[in-house]
Amino acid sequence: MEKTALYNFHKNSGAKFVPFAGYEMPIQYKDGIVKEHINTRQSAGFFDVSHMGQFFVSGGRSTELSLEKIIPLDFKEIQMNQSKYSFLINDEGGVIDDLIITRVENGFNIILNAACKDNDIKEIAKCLNSESKYELRKDLSLIALQGPKSESILESIIKGVKELKFMNGNYFEFQEKKIYITRSGYTGEDGFEISVPNSIVENLIKLLTDKDAKPIGLGARDTLRLEAGLCLYGHELNQEINPIQADLKWAISKKRRETGGFKGWENIKKDLQNGVSKIRIGIKPAGKIIAREGTKIYSQSGEEIGVITSGTYGPSVNSPVAMGYIKSKFSEINNKILIEVRGKKHEAKVSKLPFYKKSYVK
Amino acid sequence: MSEKKYSKKHEWIMLDGESATVGISKHATEMLGDIVFVELPEKGKSLSKEEKAAVVESTKAASDVYTPVSGEIVETNQPIVDDPSNVNKDPENNGWFFKIKIKDKSELNSLMSQPDYEKFVKDNPN
Numbered sequence: 001m002e003k004t005a006l007y008n009f010h011k012n013s014g015a016k017f018v019p020f021a022g023y024e025m026p027i028q029y030k031d032g033i034v035k036e037h038i039n040t041r042q043s044a045g046f047f048d049v050s051h052m053g054q055f056f057v058s059g060g061r062s063t064e065l066s067l068e069k070i071i072p073l074d075f076k077e078i079q080m081n082q083s084k085y086s087f088l089i090n091d092e093g094g095v096i097d098d099l100i101i102t103r104v105e106n107g108f109n110i111i112l113n114a115a116c117k118d119n120d121i122k123e124i125a126k127c128l129n130s131e132s133k134y135e136l137r138k139d140l141s142l143i144a145l146q147g148p149k150s151e152s153i154l155e156s157i158i159k160g161v162k163e164l165k166f167m168n169g170n171y172f173e174f175q176e177k178k179i180y181i182t183r184s185g186y187t188g189e190d191g192f193e194i195s196v197p198n199s200i201v202e203n204l205i206k207l208l209t210d211k212d213a214k215p216i217g218l219g220a221r222d223t224l225r226l227e228a229g230l231c232l233y234g235h236e237l238n239q240e241i242n243p244i245q246a247d248l249k250w251a252i253s254k255k256r257r258e259t260g261g262f263k264g265w266e267n268i269k270k271d272l273q274n275g276v277s278k279i280r281i282g283i284k285p286a287g288k289i290i291a292r293e294g295t296k297i298y299s300q301s302g303e304e305i306g307v308i309t310s311g312t313y314g315p316s317v318n319s320p321v322a323m324g325y326i327k328s329k330f331s332e333i334n335n336k337i338l339i340e341v342r343g344k345k346h347e348a349k350v351s352k353l354p355f356y357k358k359s360y361v362k
Numbered sequence: 363m364s365e366k367k368y369s370k371k372h373e374w375i376m377l378d379g380e381s382a383t384v385g386i387s388k389h390a391t392e393m394l395g396d397i398v399f400v401e402l403p404e405k406g407k408s409l410s411k412e413e414k415a416a417v418v419e420s421t422k423a424a425s426d427v428y429t430p431v432s433g434e435i436v437e438t439n440q441p442i443v444d445d446p447s448n449v450n451k452d453p454e455n456n457g458w459f460f461k462i463k464i465k466d467k468s469e470l471n472s473l474m475s476q477p478d479y480e481k482f483v484k485d486n487p488n
Contacts, residue, residue, distance in 0.1 A: 033421040034396040034447075219395070223421055288446075290399050290419045312421055313398035320399075342417065
């Protein structure tokens, strides 16, 4: 089992650990998931996401064209220091991984899911030509600082970060090292992702905790992203689901939706033209019943029409929330459906996503 | 009121005349984390020792709660259904789950005393 550079910090902060994608990661600290969740929404929390892959690809225009075969973005349109959410696509149009890619000096920084990163790198490498160079940056930690107080806290430590716009990044100086910070995150809150050398990450954490930012575990990360209607790979996304079914059409650049030229294009083109047979939706169970992953969805007349892929209690909306896939003709917002929990069918309805909405700094 | 006893599945039970109050131990709530959903048995339901009686869900997962003795459910604690965080706040008093009319008091003999339970938890941390 691997450990991140912050393992001892987590341990000393009372973390409960779980194995996650080959790493020993904190699922929660002493406060517990609900308090950690609320603290992130109301103040600021930080997550150690160093298990995720920080993958750097360098090269010129030919490298961009190679990446375009497997990532459905229009690379010409990505400005210097701009970040984009997208995917690695397989030959059938399924999602190999979802990712954030940022244009930096001499190339691109790609943030990959921990459980997928080794396979992702093989898939990317297959597309690249000899001109491209790539490297998985194991010397760097990644810290996500999230919540309404993130800006004032980080600005007091690293001057200038408040100028960053959402989904943009830049280099900053921290303790005589050049570090890269983006304004982004995966909680539905304003925030930053800070890429910092392992050797000084504890120093950054010390400064964050001095400013009253609290450590947040994977448990609250899951409830936060689910309230924000964001997909988690392995749940809402996998190799058998394409971005159109996942209702993430927007993460394929407009030009690429018209001209294709990437893996799986034939299937994606068909789904763009004819519509999809199943689609990702938000689900709000009536009452307090919690519908977990694998819960079957039925129509009012009893036909099995889908399955839940993530479900929990949402502390900020103070009700259960879920996402899943359903036959498209039942996917209209507010449509009444039934969910089967412990052998009994319960009322639920199709809900708009996100369940919880906050405005980002534009 | 008699002595509080504990099961290996982390329920507590306290006898009061012919019926007993059942809940989950403080240790159990610490393992579960924040409880966000509780489902209680229906009044009048008859259950056998160690049968599933209730369900608790934390933000992470669902768990079953078993009855440590056989009997008939005579009362349930609605305030923990309305606000499941009441279980975390006071698991071994106000956070009780149900009252059961005991069929066979000798079933209580196989349960643990508080010191024995504390030792059991120490020896079986998960």
